[in-house]
Amino acid sequence: MASMRDIKRRKGSIQSTQQITKAMKLVSTVKLQKAKGRAEQTDPYFQYMYRTVSSILARSGNMDHPYLRSGESQKKAIVVLTSNRGLAGGYNANVVKLITESDDVAKEDVVIYAVGRKGIEILERKGYHIEVDASEIMENPTYPDAAALCKRVLDDFAEGKIGEMYLAYTHFKNTVSQEAQLIRMLPVEVSELSEEKSSREILMNYEPNEQEALNQIIPKYVTSLFYGALVEAVASENGARMQAMDSATSNAEDMIEDLSLKYNRARQGSITQELTEIIAGANAIE
16 A cells, blocks of 8 residues: 555645646637637638539539549648647547548558648658648648648649648537548539529539639639638647546546545554554553
């Protein structure tokens, strides 16, 4: 059985850790509220952009455009959004699992465009090739930063270095629920719309021509989806960290209660032993 000194030292150590987890929880809560508000403000625009582009493509008939078909290269670019810091539960691991445990993505065919140091560390250990490290973007995501990284990936796609483009990130549902997702961004998928059949059959006219129009529209569409994912990833990270720190604080509280009970028992046992020795000594003198 541990001594009273050992129990007291361990209890003090856990109390110090608990103070840290409480502070981190409060910081994450404040950051989450800001990130959540930002995500809620930007989401309608990105959802509308997605529906608009899908509608345009669905009404355009059978078009032949580089952004609408897979390239000749077997390489698949995956933009991976993780955090620069740990202590966020399974947030980073869940995103990486989308890549490492996918049957559709072979390691030798994957080119990683990483945003977040934690994801880079895990993927490098598993032998994946990191083409771009843009971890600084995650500190304060802005639309120009998203556009710059997307331009790099789109240029590689246009040059035939990659055949497809995917995005691995964490979708923010609410404060306590986040879902890791892997979505294809290029070639653009024409989804079924919920409009009337007559509306779907209306063909879209382009000025000056469809090639020029799509050359302008699709990069903005891809960049918009990417920036929206960045904003959601920040909110998801802080939500996951808040939950992890809350759980750690609760576990620390349980451990402190258990150690307090053990300390009181040890102290009671020590007092009982001292009294027994005193009584035995007194009886021996008599």
